[in-house]
Amino acid sequence: MPVFDQTYQTLKEHLQQTAIFSSIEELLGWDERTLLPAQAGSYRADQMTVLAGLIHQRRTAPAVGEWLDTLESSLSTSHPADSPEAAEVREARRDYDRESKIPQKLVEELAKTSVLAQQAWAEARAQDNFAEFAPWLEKTLDLKRDQADALGYTDDPYDVLLDEFEPGETAANLRQVLSRLRDELAPLVAEIVATGKQAPVELLQRDYSIDKQKSFARFAAKSTGFDFDCGRIDLTVHPFCATLGPKDCRITTRYEENAFSSGFFSVLHEAGHGIYEQGLPDQEFGMPLGTATSLGIHESQSRLWENFVGRSFAFWEYFFPKLQLEFASTTRDIALDDFFFAINDVRPSLIRVEADEATYNLHILIRFELEQALLNQDLSVADLPGAWNEKYSEFLGVRPPDDAQGCLQDIHWSGGAIGYFPTYSLGNLYAAQLFESANSDLGALQDQFRRGEFGTLREWLRDKVHQHGRRYPAKQLVQDVCGEPLSHEPLIRHLRSKLQPLYGLA
């Protein structure tokens, strides 16, 4: 066997063996967040710590670096630059370098601080006491600066942190695209507010039995293409999607009796993540080409199914009669038009996770600006609450009455996730670009949705996005599939075309 093939095989075995441990770690985490008995948390932490240590050891084993050296030195003569093997080596190198560059001591301190800071954050939020969280945010930012230094960067430490979640993306590019987005979004939201028109959201707040919500949401997730032979849906507090093996993808959600849309759309959202995971090639499980390419692309899949499909009129032409059968007494007097308006309600609000499709990105923009300022020390931690509230007034015209509903609302920063928030907006932008391209490639998707057919779209996404794993970085993937780079225009077109008739805009 040629040297490349032999070494490649050795590396693949090592990485896939490591994936066995990391998939077990996923099970431990999934179980912790869905089922773990109240007092079992401390031993679960021990189990996860031991496994994390073993995984880190395997990922940074010097042999991996040596195999990669060998592969890189023979790659150019044995494989084209755009071959799967070249992508696999490129991405394995990226992983190895990122994981090896950070000193063990810093890894441990980041892990420990993240646990303690999250506890402090939860406490601070519950008591609306920012001062209690402030020193932990300081410490987290210090460590993230150290991490950026260890990883190395050219212009901006933010870039290298963002790169963890969205490889190859830069703060400069995002600033440009997101500011264009804001220039269009802010006036759109203002126009909507100015109409004084309010969607009949009370229709969604009636008594929707939780058992029926469960079976209805399951039916919808199955219809869009989530494969329950290779996955599950369970209950949790904060919905998420976890992959425990090549045929074991688990989504989670929560239901409230008087909030139909909250549970239903969170299932469509998580099922979108799940369909992406289920579309990755099984035989590459644990390898870069068997892994999602970026958080932005991941979020584009969840948002596409949640908003572009699930909040479309055609979708409900199919599902609304079924909803009326299932929840007969609750929905008997509701007209489809009113229901459709209710699920597309737009109104400026304080809480990101409850925000609608139009205002959502303004919440992200605020966080994106603030976390850059914090990291670069243009904003002190002490001044964060004031700056947060100012931005909410400016961007959304609302002002948090307290920090619990302000800068303490999200868990991300306490867990050390700096550079994560913009991937939510990237998801929305990419979803719009991909959905526009799918419509133009496939035509008349709405006619299919109306009949409950989602297979054509799903297979298109499989073909264009899912099956490639990390073969193409997000930027290149979107350029190739959509014929244009990251852009705010498709999202704006989508929102305007849906919201203009609903709100009677000019």
Next chain:
Amino acid sequence: MPVFDQTYQTLKEHLQQTAIFSSIEELLGWDERTLLPAQAGSYRADQMTVLAGLIHQRRTAPAVGEWLDTLESSLSTSHPADSPEAAEVREARRDYDRESKIPQKLVEELAKTSVLAQQAWAEARAQDNFAEFAPWLEKTLDLKRDQADALGYTDDPYDVLLDEFEPGETAANLRQVLSRLRDELAPLVAEIVATGKQAPVELLQRDYSIDKQKSFARFAAKSTGFDFDCGRIDLTVHPFCATLGPKDCRITTRYEENAFSSGFFSVLHEAGHGIYEQGLPDQEFGMPLGTATSLGIHESQSRLWENFVGRSFAFWEYFFPKLQLEFASTTRDIALDDFFFAINDVRPSLIRVEADEATYNLHILIRFELEQALLNQDLSVADLPGAWNEKYSEFLGVRPPDDAQGCLQDIHWSGGAIGYFPTYSLGNLYAAQLFESANSDLGALQDQFRRGEFGTLREWLRDKVHQHGRRYPAKQLVQDVCGEPLSHEPLIRHLRSKLQPLYGLA
């Protein structure tokens, strides 16, 4: 630090670190049997195999043998023979020797054969085709003979296999006690059959809503003392109890709408196992003294709560009014006396897992005799079905119409569990001995049950049995607590005193 203490600490760290991996393996197995998506089985097997290899490696690491040598050489001068440390070293040595003596190749062949033989067994049972399973049973028996040779034995290869589940027990002793048991049981069952009296079991076959069964059984498990802050109850096909950490014990069950007693008593049974696990000392988790002492003692705990408590009249004096409140329309016309008779129905039957308290041990006796004969080659595999059916005629007066309801009904032999069955009878015998001693120590337990109080009994079991882990082998534990060795008499006394009035026996 003295050599003993230092080495002891090192060994303890090693064993408790190993327990982290084996508790993760428990999670993988529990999840597989309760939640795993249909297609995820093959990767789950990979995950379990990798972890099993790692655990075996840690358990048989030569360093463990060296630490044990060191500890043993200084033990007699540093610690009394009956100290916890002496027990810990004795049991750790036992584990190390058993795990090290079997050659790696045989370990792997046993593991592989067990998976394949179980699949063949499931197929053979479904198609009532013993011939399909026969070669796998041959192969299993061959491997078990090899295993017995590797472990070494004095008289009987059966002893050393039995010893895996019931340390220190011998076939000779069991033959003696169980034949005495049979000499009393068989006439008792014959007397009952001769009365022609039939318990009104149809009362248990009405419509009992599954949701209500769940909450009622949960309430009963909580009342007997299963701690849901340190455990869960979930659904499965074959009920079991698994320990995933010192504060994470999970029991499982199944419910059928028209079989109230099946779900309810399986919960009491598994909760009994769970209460034992929850009573082991947390700080010794993963050490011999933090582990159950034998399967027989484990089964005694489940049987004690299921049969001696849960099928007692006093228990239902407390629970029956609650049952009537919960299942009002279903149970309104049922009298407590009739209900009590129904849950204590005795009738010879074909299927072990559905057998009542009196006939159950006759099912075990048949398996115990046959598996000894098979192992010693006094009985050929080909002759098993005929021998099985003969025994059922002789012991129980019923004859299986086919092998699916005959010698193919149980999974145990296909999984290589030879020497496991008698631990079920040991459980029944030990339960009777322990319950009789508890009654004599504590007095008037029935008065407490009648008021829904089970704490006194539970704490007595904690004190006498649970807290010791493997400090005392089962034989010694029972001798110490009950003042007598293994005996059939308390069980016979218990059965006679309950069944005589119900069936109007002399």
